Amino acid sequence: MVISKDEINQVVKKYDKNKITICTIGSHSALHVFRGAYDEGFRRCAICAKGREVPYQRYKSAEEFIMVDKFSDVNDEKIQQQLRDMNAVIVPHGSFVAYVGLDRIENDFLVPMIGNRNILRWEAERDRVTKLFEAANIRKPMKINGPDKIDRACMVKFPGARGGRGYFVTDSPAGFDEKMKLMINKGWLTEEDRAKAHIEEYVAGDIYCMHYFYSPLTKTVELLGMDRRHEANIDGLVRIPAKDQIEAGLQPTYVVTGNFPIVARESLLDQAFGMGDRLAEVAEKMVPPGLLGAFCIQTMCTDNLEFVAFEISARQDGGTNTFMNGSPYSYLLYGDGMSMGRRYSREVKNALAADRLEDILT
Numbered sequence: 583m584v585i586s587k588d589e590i591n592q593v594v595k596k597y598d599k600n601k602i603t604i605c606t607i608g609s610h611s612a613l614h615v616f617r618g619a620y621d622e623g624f625r626r627c628a629i630c631a632k633g634r635e636v637p638y639q640r641y642k643s644a645e646e647f648i649m650v651d652k653f654s655d656v657n658d659e660k661i662q663q664q665l666r667d668m669n670a671v672i673v674p675h676g677s678f679v680a681y682v683g684l685d686r687i688e689n690d691f692l693v694p695m696i697g698n699r700n701i702l703r704w705e706a707e708r709d710r711v712t713k714l715f716e717a718a719n720i721r722k723p724m725k726i727n728g729p730d731k732i733d734r735a736c737m738v739k740f741p742g743a744r745g746g747r748g749y750f751v752t753d754s755p756a757g758f759d760e761k762m763k764l765m766i767n768k769g770w771l772t773e774e775d776r777a778k779a780h781i782e783e784y785v786a787g788d789i790y791c792m793h794y795f796y797s798p799l800t801k802t803v804e805l806l807g808m809d810r811r812h813e814a815n816i817d818g819l820v821r822i823p824a825k826d827q828i829e830a831g832l833q834p835t836y837v838v839t840g841n842f843p844i845v846a847r848e849s850l851l852d853q854a855f856g857m858g859d860r861l862a863e864v865a866e867k868m869v870p871p872g873l874l875g876a877f878c879i880q881t882m883c884t885d886n887l888e889f890v891a892f893e894i895s896a897r898q899d900g901g902t903n904t905f906m907n908g909s910p911y912s913y914l915l916y917g918d919g920m921s922m923g924r925r926y927s928r929e930v931k932n933a934l935a936a937d938r939l940e941d942i943l944t
């Protein structure tokens with residue numbers, strides 16, 4: 583049974599509002615969630631998988647550590663109770679969704695989180711992302727209906743958050759078969775993936791991933807940062823002169839290995855705000871209470887100076903790690919030091935002051 587807002591409100595009602603603990607799992611973009619909670623004066627709890635606790639301990643991320651064998655163990659009733667007893671507010675991020683699992687988050691994990699637990703599924707399913715983009719009038723790459731219809735440069739993708747693993751570029755049905763074989767030999771894809779391939783036009787442009795925060799308290803979308811991704815091996819490959827690239831015969835791959843901060847031409851910001859505002863607006867109607875908290879639109883900016891969006895994160899995206907101590911954009915709104923993680927804690931603080939904690943949690 584899906585966890586209802588009412589059930590969460592019952593939990594929040596029993597919370598000691600003076601002793602809220604900000605909590606997440608130690609992975610992905612947790613470091614600035616914890617630092618931000620510290621800066622806003624909250625107690626912190628890090629849930630760490632054995633063997634992966636080092637960064638969180640070395641950066642003194644939390645007062646309390648819960649060690650688990652695997653992250654999905656947070657679902658155990660004992661751990662859930664421990665979290666509720668410390669008045670925990672969970673900040674969800676990419677690893678939280680990937681490791682705890684959508685079904686568990688929706689049905690079993692009865693600990694309040696800041697964000698909309700029911701919209702997380704939407705980022706993971708391409709048809710739902712398309713629905714959101716269409717409703718929000720956001721340009722997306724043209725979809726090609728099957729390998730035999732490939733008549734231009736295409737990007738071929740596969741479901742699930744694989745960090746770009748297995749993606750390839752091709753411009754013909756024969757090229758599709760050839761690259762599919764290469765990826766299967768590499769062990770990155772299986773025969774079954776063939777039918778799951780999502781094929782879309784290759785958008786030649788520059789990557790801009792925009793990090794927004796939607797506050798239900800102020801009903802405003804804030805644009806807090808932008809990043810682009812470092813991807814292996816494509817970002818390395820392009821350093822080889824064209825002649826040597828051909829000789830080397832290497833296949834480009836798109837595995838995200840890191841991020842770097844970026845600012846867009848100022849004249850592009852209208853478009854960036856427009857996309858964020860419209861997406862938040864349609865999401866509120868389609869999946870109430872909408873894109874509460876952090877969300878990200880991943881785009882290519884073309885030489886027509888138009889953003890084409892190819893993905894969203896309906897929670898804190900990993901690219902927020904580029905502004906652990908603030909970005910040029912967050913500086914404009916908040917001055918120094920406002921990370922996305924800190925913005926979450928600020929929201930909790932604002933909600934507490936307005937006696938509206940229930941409004942930001944699901």
Ligand code: AMP
Pocket residue numbers: 723737745746749782783784785786789811813836880882892893
């Ligand atoms: P994603 O997993 O969707 O974030 O994509 C991983 C990477 O693949 C992106 O950061 C881009 O470099 C590339 N990419 C994805 N979609 C497209 C597209 N339609 N056209 C060109 N490159 C793309």
